[in-house]
Amino acid sequence: xxxxxxxxxxxxxxxxxxxxxxxxxxxxxxxxxxxxxxxxxxxxxxxxxxxxxxxxxxxxxxxxxxxxxxxxxxxxxxxxxxxxxxxxxxxxxxxxxxxxxxxxxxxxxxxxxxxxxxxxxxxxxxxxxxxxxxxxxxxxxxxxxxxxxxxxxxxxxxxxxxxxxxxxxxxxxxxxxxxxxxxxxxxxxxxxxxxxxxxxxxxxxxxxxxxxxxxxxxxxxxxxxxxxxxxxxxxxxxxxxxxxxxxxxxxxxxxxxxxxxxxxxxxxxxxxxxxxxxxxxxxxxxxxxxx
Amino acid sequence: xxxxxxxxxxxxxxxxxxxxxxxxxxxxxxxxxxxxxxxxxxxxxxxxxxxxxxxxxxxxxxxxxxxxxxxxxxxxxxxxxxxxxxxxxxxxxxxxxxxxxxxxxxxxxxxxxxxxxxxxxxxxxxxxxxxxxxxxxxxxxxxxxxxxxxxxxxxxxxxxxxxxxxxxxxxxxxxxxxxxxxxxxxxxxxxxxxxxxxxxxxxxxxxxxxxxxxxxxxxxxxxxxxxxxxxxxxxxxxxxxxxxxxxxxxxxxxxxxxxxxxxxxxxxxxxxxxxxxxxxxxxxxxxxxxxxxxxxxxxxxxxxxxxxxxxxxxx
Amino acid sequence: xxxxxxxxxxxxxxxxxxxxxxxxxxxxxxxxxxxxxxxxxxxxxxxxxxxxxxxxxxxxxxxxxxxxxxxxxxxxxxxxxxxxxxxxxxxxxxxxxxxxxxxxxxxxxxxxxxxxxxxxxxxxxxxxxxxxxxxxxxxxxxxxxxxxxxxxxxxxxxxxxxxxxxxxxxxxxxxxxxxxxxxxxxxxxxxxxxxxxxxxxxxxxxxxxxxxxxxxxxxxxxxxxxxxxxxxxxxxxxxxxxxxxxxxxxxxxxxx
Numbered sequence: 036x037x038x039x040x041x042x043x044x045x046x047x048x049x050x051x052x053x054x055x056x057x058x059x060x061x062x063x064x065x066x067x068x069x070x071x072x073x074x075x076x077x078x079x080x081x082x083x084x085x086x087x088x089x090x091x092x093x094x095x096x097x098x099x100x101x102x103x104x105x106x107x108x109x110x111x112x113x114x115x116x117x118x119x120x121x122x123x124x125x126x127x128x129x130x131x132x133x134x135x136x137x138x139x140x141x142x143x144x145x146x147x148x149x150x151x152x153x154x155x156x157x158x159x160x161x162x163x164x165x166x167x168x169x170x171x172x173x174x175x176x177x178x179x180x181x182x183x184x185x186x187x188x189x190x191x192x193x194x195x196x197x198x199x200x201x202x203x204x205x206x207x208x209x210x211x212x213x214x215x216x217x218x219x220x221x222x223x224x225x226x227x228x229x230x231x232x233x234x235x236x237x238x239x240x241x242x243x244x245x246x247x248x249x250x251x252x253x254x255x256x257x258x259x260x261x262x263x264x265x266x267x268x269x270x271x272x273x274x275x276x277x278x279x280x281x282x283x284x285x286x287x288x289x290x291x292x293x294x295x296x297x298x299x300x301x302x303x304x305x306x307x308x309x310x311x312x313x314x315x316x317x318x319x320x321x322x323x324x325x326x
Numbered sequence: 327x328x329x330x331x332x333x334x335x336x337x338x339x340x341x342x343x344x345x346x347x348x349x350x351x352x353x354x355x356x357x358x359x360x361x362x363x364x365x366x367x368x369x370x371x372x373x374x375x376x377x378x379x380x381x382x383x384x385x386x387x388x389x390x391x392x393x394x395x396x397x398x399x400x401x402x403x404x405x406x407x408x409x410x411x412x413x414x415x416x417x418x419x420x421x422x423x424x425x426x427x428x429x430x431x432x433x434x435x436x437x438x439x440x441x442x443x444x445x446x447x448x449x450x451x452x453x454x455x456x457x458x459x460x461x462x463x464x465x466x467x468x469x470x471x472x473x474x475x476x477x478x479x480x481x482x483x484x485x486x487x488x489x490x491x492x493x494x495x496x497x498x499x500x501x502x503x504x505x506x507x508x509x510x511x512x513x514x515x516x517x518x519x520x521x522x523x524x525x526x527x528x529x530x531x532x533x534x535x536x537x538x539x540x541x542x543x544x545x546x547x548x549x550x551x552x553x554x555x556x557x558x559x560x561x562x563x564x565x566x567x568x569x570x571x572x573x574x575x576x577x578x579x580x581x582x583x584x585x586x587x588x589x590x591x592x593x594x595x596x597x598x599x600x601x602x603x604x605x606x607x608x609x610x611x612x613x614x615x616x617x618x619x620x621x622x623x624x625x626x627x628x629x630x631x632x633x634x635x636x637x638x639x640x641x
Numbered sequence: 642x643x644x645x646x647x648x649x650x651x652x653x654x655x656x657x658x659x660x661x662x663x664x665x666x667x668x669x670x671x672x673x674x675x676x677x678x679x680x681x682x683x684x685x686x687x688x689x690x691x692x693x694x695x696x697x698x699x700x701x702x703x704x705x706x707x708x709x710x711x712x713x714x715x716x717x718x719x720x721x722x723x724x725x726x727x728x729x730x731x732x733x734x735x736x737x738x739x740x741x742x743x744x745x746x747x748x749x750x751x752x753x754x755x756x757x758x759x760x761x762x763x764x765x766x767x768x769x770x771x772x773x774x775x776x777x778x779x780x781x782x783x784x785x786x787x788x789x790x791x792x793x794x795x796x797x798x799x800x801x802x803x804x805x806x807x808x809x810x811x812x813x814x815x816x817x818x819x820x821x822x823x824x825x826x827x828x829x830x831x832x833x834x835x836x837x838x839x840x841x842x843x844x845x846x847x848x849x850x851x852x853x854x855x856x857x858x859x860x861x862x863x864x865x866x867x868x869x870x871x872x873x874x875x876x877x878x879x880x881x882x883x884x885x886x887x888x889x890x891x892x893x894x895x896x897x
Contacts, residue, residue, distance in 0.1 A: 063443075068443075069443050069446075069447070117611055117615070120615055120618075120619030120620065120621055120622070121614065121615070121618055121619055124618045124619070125618070126389065126442050126443055127383075127389055127571060127575070128571075128614050128617075128618045130389070130443070130446065131567070131568060131571050131610060131614055132610070132611055132614040132615070134564055134568075134610070135607050135608075135610035135611035135614065136607075136611060138603055138604075138606065138607035138610065139604065139607035139608065139611065141603075142603045142604040142607055143604065145600070145603075146600060146601075146604065254560075258450070258560075261447065262447075262451075265444070265447065294462075296458070296461065296462050297458065297462065299454060299458055300454070300455050300458040300459070303451035303452075303454050303455050303458075304451075304455065306447070306448065306451045307437075307448055307451050307452065307455075310437070310440060310444060310447075310448045311436045311437065314439075314440055314444060328765045328769070331760075331765075332760075335760070494758055497757050497758045497760065498754065498757060498758065500757075501752075501754070501757030501764065501768070502743070502746075502747055502750070502752070502757070502767070502768075502771065503754050503757060504757075505736070505740055505743055505744050505747070506744065506747055508733065508735075508736060508740075509733050509736070509744040512732075512733035512734055512735055512736060513731045513732070513733060513734075515695070515731065516727065516731040516732070516733065517733070517744065518714075518715040518716050518719075519693055519695070519715050519719055519724070519725055520719065520724075520744050520745045520747065520807060520808070520810070520811060521716055521719040521720050521745070521747050521748050521811045522716065522744065522747055523716045524716070530754075576735075
């Protein structure tokens with residue numbers, strides 16, 4: 036029974052990773068870059084939600100919506116200012132810039148809020164459902180539900196709407212897409228906006244789950260979610276979802292049965308295995324280089 | 327050709343000797359105080375790190391983000407050899423470097439098939455795993471840090487081992503082996519079809535790069551009082567990579583200068599320590615945009631040129 | 642009887658369900674100049690990729706001097722004596738012209754890494770020898786004055802010649818040229834024809850040439866293979882190829 040409990044907890048944390056991983060996967064699929072600052076953008080979203088609720092006493096839903104909007108805007112602005120000028124110049128340059136942006140955000144928030152954590156308001160009901168030997172907290176359930184709803188909406192948007200299809204086209208072939216009249220710049224901005232917005236949802240969930248946030252939370256969260264994206268096959272949204280869930284479960288089981296000291300190592304170990312055995316990830320496709 | 331090269335190398339050796347004598351004199355007479363002497367020592371270690379990473383990232387063109395991991399292996403192996411086996415300092419440095427090289431070799435074999443961002447992320451993963459292992463080992467005293475390593479690292483050791491690293495990397499890249507390594511960076515299909523064994527040279531360059539990172543680690547562990555695993559995390563790897571990128575990929579003098587600047591500058595900002603990383607971040611973004619974006623290139627074109635590289639050929 | 646330099650038997654490769662090359666049989670003799678033509682997408686470059694180990698064939702056999710090339714790495718095949726150029730020039734762009742050739746000469750003087758670091762006499766001797774050979778090759782292509790220029794700064798036609806020089810550095814017995822005249826103006830093409838013939842005489846290599854420029858192919862090749870949809874359509878001397886109705890149809894389409 037304990038095992039099942041741990042799996043469910045893992046799925047819940049994993050679904051949070053999945054929301055972040057979707058951001059990586061969309062940006063990588065469409066912008067062809069690892070947005071190393073994505074984790075920090077989520078850290079920002081958690082602070083925005085916190086300030087709205089604690090300082091301005093806004094209702095939860097409004098706070099979360101503001102957080103989503105601010106974060107989406109931040110994502111788009113980052114792209115326009117820092118990444119767009121370097122598009123097509125080589126992945127190393129973009130990577131370093133993204134790392135620069137992540138340091139920048141982290142340090143701005145360190146200056147503003149110091150490194151000591153802030154308590155995140157409890158907006159989700161505490162307590163848990165008990166059935167049989169199972170004991171599942173409400174937060175766990177709500178997290179799972181919200182994550183799945185968000186992913187569902189996103190998948191619908193991408194596969195059924197014109198804008199979504201434009202995104203798919205840009206991720207396949209930027210040049211061809213622009214020849215078909217798709218505005219590549221806007222599509223990339225949209226990918227950043229959606230990715231960051233979903234990240235904001237994850238940011239609020241993070242706050243509720245761990246009830247303490249500090250300017251460093253983005254780094255590990257970002258790296259783990261990126262691993263989830265690679266595991267699922269970068270560029271694939273269902274892949275990011277599955278990858279996130281797997282990372283969450285692996286982590287939760289390691290903490291429960293081995294040691295919390297090794298949870299990060301296990302996550303990185305999974306990444307190494309998947310990259311060595313199947314670099315394209317579970318749902319990715321292998322591309323043959325043309326000679 | 328032989329005469330020219332030998333003369334050049336001798337001249338460089340003379341330059342190094344002069345710099346060494348001047349710096350030593352300044353330190354002995356107290357013109358450079360102990361604080362700055364410590365910074366100079368760190369400069370030497372960071373130059374060693376940047377130059378060695380340049381072999382893997384600049385010349386071989388493989389984006390790696392795990393150099394601090396190899397440095398950690400060298401640091402801990404040499405420190406433990408000193409503490410528990412009482413080996414002579416030089417020997418512990420060699421053992422540390424060899425272990426790091428070996429780890430680089432073992433890691434390199436499976437991962438160097440990957441390219442670009444994937445390689446970057448997998449090296450980061452290895453970096454973190456090495457760190458987690460160190461944190462969880464008893465013999466390394468985990469996160470609390472290892473104490474009792476003798477303070478054997480002197481400025482002379484750092485300076486001359488740094489010089490050795492520069493010399494070795496310089497010699498490699500200016501040989502047929504170095505041309506093979508650079509050719510792989512330029513076009514790995516064409517290099518293979520020109521008879522270059524890509525796998526061999528990738529692993530070779532990666533392992534040598536790790537070996538010298540391990541050497542730098544050994545110097546560091548015998549300098550710092552308390553050796554903590556936290557020092558060797560992802561941020562240290564980023565710091566070294568940034569030195570290479572700012573100095574110019576495959577540019578040895580560039581990485582030396584960048585390593586010096588990026589070690590000295592933060593020390594100057596010591597009194598503004600809370601703004602230090604902020605400034606660092608802004609410099610990083612600005613440097614990348616200025617150096618590589620179209621707007622940045624246009625802006626630099628307006629500035630007076632001091633020299634012109636690579637003459638253009640027109641017909 | 643001497644065995645042919647290169648021989649393929651039933652060579653084929655499939656990508657998914659598509660047969661890119663099928664039942665391809667041909668032979669090249671020592672020192673022969675051989676043309677491979679065919680419409681776009683006929684599988685010409687794929688054949689080059691099969692011969693150089695970039696792709697593994699799904700059927701058939703390739704024999705080079707009687708030795709099978711199957712499951713050999715591109716590096717190994719290059720060492721055995723097959724060198725090539727590329728349809729879309731693949732030089733080492735940031736390296737100097739002479740260093741590009743020196744990469745090709747990698748195996749000509751095999752001094753050890755340790756010698757390079759210690760600067761032993763064998764390092765200096767090896768480097769001097771490589772330098773001498775590289776300059777000799779550059780001289781053949783009239784590239785000597787560009788030796789220190791970055792490869793990407795060379796004019797287009799010169800880049801194609803540099804690629805051939807680099808390939809010759811590996812000391813091949815068979816040289817594969819993938820559309821060497823692509824993008825060249827008539828004067829450059831005429832120069833190239835001379836160079837190709839010169840290369841064959843001077844280095845004694847067999848040359849297999851993919852080309853769309855019919856004048857060039859018909860002008861210098863001794864034998865021509867015509868490829869269409871991955872299969873051999875005709876294999877003959879230039880005069881006969883010119884008048885082969887099947888070949889004309891493949892290129893121009895039939896009237897029906």
